[in-house]
Amino acid sequence: MQENYxxxxxxxxxxxxxxxxxxxxxxxxxxxxLKEASSGLQAPDFDADQALLRFKEEHMAKAPKVISxxxxxxxxxxxxxIAVLLAGSYFxxxxxxxxxxxxxxxxxxxxxxxNSELFLNADSRISYSKKNWxxxxxxxxxxxxxxxxxxxxxxxxxxxxxxxxxxxxxxxVENREGIFExxxxxxxxxxxxxxxxxxxxxxxxxxxxxxxxxxxxxxxxQPSWMNNESTFESIPLKFVFAELERQFNVxxxxxxxxxxxxxxxxxxxxxxxxxxxxISTPSQTRYKVEGDNVLFYAxxxxx
Amino acid sequence: MSNVCEDHIFSEVFKAHSKTVFNxxxxxxxxxxxxxxxxxxxxxxxxxxCAKVSPExxxxxxxxxxxxxxxxxxxxxxxxxxxxxxxxxxxxxxxxEFLMEEKEYQKKLDDALNALPENQRTTxxxxxxxxxxxxxxxxxxxxxxxxxxxxxxxALKSLRExxxxx
Numbered sequence: 001m002q003e004n005y006x007x008x009x010x011x012x013x014x015x016x017x018x019x020x021x022x023x024x025x026x027x028x029x030x031x032x033x034l035k036e037a038s039s040g041l042q043a044p045d046f047d048a049d050q051a052l053l054r055f056k057e058e059h060m061a062k063a064p065k066v067i068s069x070x071x072x073x074x075x076x077x078x079x080x081x082i083a084v085l086l087a088g089s090y091f092x093x094x095x096x097x098x099x100x101x102x103x104x105x106x107x108x109x110x111x112x113x114x115n116s117e118l119f120l121n122a123d124s125r126i127s128y129s130k131k132n133w134x135x136x137x138x139x140x141x142x143x144x145x146x147x148x149x150x151x152x153x154x155x156x157x158x159x160x161x162x163x164x165x166x167x168x169x170x171x172x173v174e175n176r177e178g179i180f181e182x183x184x185x186x187x188x189x190x191x192x193x194x195x196x197x198x199x200x201x202x203x204x205x206x207x208x209x210x211x212x213x214x215x216x217x218x219x220x221x222q223p224s225w226m227n228n229e230s231t232f233e234s235i236p237l238k239f240v241f242a243e244l245e246r247q248f249n250v251x252x253x254x255x256x257x258x259x260x261x262x263x264x265x266x267x268x269x270x271x272x273x274x275x276x277x278x279i280s281t282p283s284q285t286r287y288k289v290e291g292d293n294v295l296f297y298a299x300x301x302x303x
Numbered sequence: 304m305s306n307v308c309e310d311h312i313f314s315e316v317f318k319a320h321s322k323t324v325f326n327x328x329x330x331x332x333x334x335x336x337x338x339x340x341x342x343x344x345x346x347x348x349x350x351x352x353c354a355k356v357s358p359e360x361x362x363x364x365x366x367x368x369x370x371x372x373x374x375x376x377x378x379x380x381x382x383x384x385x386x387x388x389x390x391x392x393x394x395x396x397x398x399x400e401f402l403m404e405e406k407e408y409q410k411k412l413d414d415a416l417n418a419l420p421e422n423q424r425t426t427x428x429x430x431x432x433x434x435x436x437x438x439x440x441x442x443x444x445x446x447x448x449x450x451x452x453x454x455x456x457x458a459l460k461s462l463r464e465x466x467x468x469x
Binding site: 003004005006007008010011027030031033034037038039040041042043044046048049051052054055058059060 | 310314317318321322325326329330335338339342343346347350383384385386408409412427428430431432433436437449451452453455456459460462463466467
């Protein structure tokens with residue numbers, strides 16, 4: 001009998017001789033019965049039409065599948081873009097410099113990341129990088145500020161007119177149009193102006209007015225504006241008027257006055273009337289106040 | 304060129320093969336619910352890949368997917384089949400004893416079928432119930448015709464031994 005003859009018998013592939021031999025074999029009746037009984041077996045009911053209907057409802061509903069899958073994909077795409085933008089702007093904002101600005105008649109105190117203190121006079125701006133502060137203590141200044149620098153690495157104040165580098169000290173930097181002044185109150189600062197570097201020991205001022213460099217000696221241990229006073233030593237009147245404008249948020253106009261005349265003196269930063277008197281008396285001028293406007297004009301007689 | 308992505312072709316393929324996919328999974332695991340799911344899953348895969356699968360390949364594609372679906376995942380349950388009562392109906396004059404014997408035989412057959420290894424049972428039932436030729440079953444299972452004949456032979460042998468109590 002050939003290999004797998006039972007399978008061959010079921011599929012009717014036995015030769016006549018083999019079939020006769022099989023029919024006389026011992027188990028034939030049993031196999032015959034098995035053949036009959038198994039042909040009557042039935043699998044559970046399965047309705048192909050209904051299954052197809054279910055399939056179409058669940059998987060082919062409405063539109064082609066590509067579109068039915070799309071909303072989620074689209075959502076993911078949008079979500080990814082938003083995530084990238086958020087992450088990007090987070091890093092961008094983080095890398096932006098910190099900025100502090102004061103307006104007219106305003107002052108501000110800033111504590112830097114290393115606890116260095118910075119006092120910002122009226123109408124001034126500083127910016128620095130909070131993130132890089134540990135590596136680089138660098139401040140960009142436009143205006144006037146007084147620094148109390150904590151000991152540590154090089155501390156740099158960059159201005160349009162010059163750079164001031166210190167290690168830990170107290171000093172004032174004024175960087176206004178036409179005037180650049182650095183006054184050292186403690187320690188030693190290095191001032192670079194137009195490529196020239198000078199060391200400025202405590203108790204000295206380095207002043208450049210309209211390109212002309214002079215030196216001075218400050219009074220006190222901190223700039224007078226810290227005590228609400230603006231002090232001038234041989235400073236052209238126009239800078240005095242400019243400071244007055246900044247401290248009181250007024251507009252100064254002049255009539256028949258030589259604003260290049262040097263002025264030595266000070267004025268109070270809180271009382272406009274006192275300040276006006278403090279300027280007009282030594283400069284032998286008169287003034288008129290109209291709202292926010294102040295007019296200085298040449299006086300005939302000294303007051 | 305005809306494409307399975309076309310609705311009517313897909314429906315034709317579905318109607319032609321879903322029943323066999325259902326039975327195939329049912330014979331393997333004896334779980335009707337899983338068999339229904341297998342049909343849906345297999346045809347979802349076909350639908351998703353309709354551009355890549357030609358109508359001729361669709362048949363073996365769905366069997367392969369269905370087969371892989373529950374690989375080692377579900378435990379086989381008892382395969383419960385219905386027995387046609389044609390035998391009985393044909394011979395209404397049979398004695399109650401004969402009917403009793405028939406019932407007993409059917410029970411023995413059920414037990415014997417469940418005692419078979421899964422691949423022998425599947426082969427045997429696809430042939431006996433669904434009338435699939437050995438070559439077709441070989442294609443579905445991805446083995447040679449000879450291997451299917453071997454399974455069939457062994458299935459018959461074990462069934463008979465089980466039923467006759469040898």
